Amino acid sequence: MKVLITGSNGQVGSCLVKQLQSCPEIEFLAVDRDELDITSKQEVINTVNNFMPNIIINAAAHTAVDKAENEVELSYAINRDGPEYLAQAAEHVGAAILHISTDYVFAGDKDGSYSESDTVNPQGVYGESKLSGEKAVINACSRHIILRTAWVFGEDGNNFVKTMLHLAQQRNSLGIVADQFGGPTYAGDIAAALIKIAKLITDSKNTFNANNYGIYHFSGMPHVSWCEFAQVIFDKAVEQKVLVKSPDVKGIKTEEYPTPAKRPANSKLNTNKITIVFNTPASDWQSALNHLSDYA
Incomplete structure (x- = not known):
């Protein structure tokens, strides 16, 4: 199997590189923006045609949610055009593309968790550009x-x-937003899920069902607020002696912490589909916080 990874210096990309280094059966080419500008169609074509991957994993994105409100052109270039070029190149060489998207494609006002078939309604430039990227990938590459x-x-x-x-x-007390809810997701778990899917797609026994291509949700459980997430981080940091003591955590409302871009109040993603189809459970984000010295 040959895998092309874009966005290799990002959170997920760096985890992909680390994990693939222990997979001798997989040849991979990891590139970041300095090695491949995905917004250049010709650069994408050249790289894909030269390497001839079976799988393209696109972990590149413009994820600065607030900056995106002003950097509209850049957001669409990276989040829509780049994925489209990668998907077109994948289709041309018979590869599959695995593309990372976001909860921001939803309005965030639903009761309960979002499933893959729920209506999309992004509330800002970041979400809109990522949704455009999803559509571009789906239209450009059948796999x-x-x-x-x-x-x-x-x-x-x-x-x-x-x-x-x-x-x-630095502080003895912190105000953390308590009315936005979601599933924290460890980047290493995302990378592992993508590698597992890539292996199933390229399995020499050809057991992969083409009907299983499509959209999947993958995030962490249990769902919590940002405030609750922060408290778990502090509690674990004190246990692990990364912090001497936890700051006092006060839950605040979204309007008390204004930002240029609107955040979804509900970012809960239903991960049942990926669990059933690919035998991949939700990210265990609490376990991923057991080695906080690696984050400090």
Whole structure:
């Protein structure tokens, strides 16, 4: 199996590289923006035609949600055009594309968790550009997996866990949003899920059912608020002696912490489909916090 990874320096991309290094049966080419500008159609064509992958995993994205409100052109170039070029190139060489998307494609106002068939209604540029990317990939490549996820964190890159640990060393009390809910998702679990799917697709026994291409949700359980997530981080950090003591955590409302882009109040994703089809359980985000010294 030959795998092309884009966005290799990001949270998920770096985990993909680490995990694939222990898979000798898989040849992979990992590229970030310096090695491949996915917004250049010709660069994408050249890279894919030269490497001839069986699988393309697109972990590249413009994920700066607030900046996206002003960087509209850039957001669509990276989140829509790049995925489209990768999907077109995949189709041309007979490869499958595994593309990471987001909970932001939903309005976030539903009661209960979102399933793959629920109506999409993004509320900002980031969500709109990511939804456009989903549609572009689906239209360009018949062999596609769209993996929607949420609240991603890991040892590499910037994320909520690192921010909380940093703030906890500076302040005695913190106000954390308590009326937005979702499933924190460990980047390493996303990478493992993608590799598992890639192996099933390229299985020499050809047991993969083509009807299983499509959209899947993958995120963490149990669902919590940002405030509850932060408290677990602090409790575990104290247990592991990463922090001397936990700051006092006060739950605040979304309107008390205004941001340029609107956040979904409900980012809960139903992961039953991926569990059934690919035997992949939801991300165990609490276990992923058992080695917080790696995040500090």
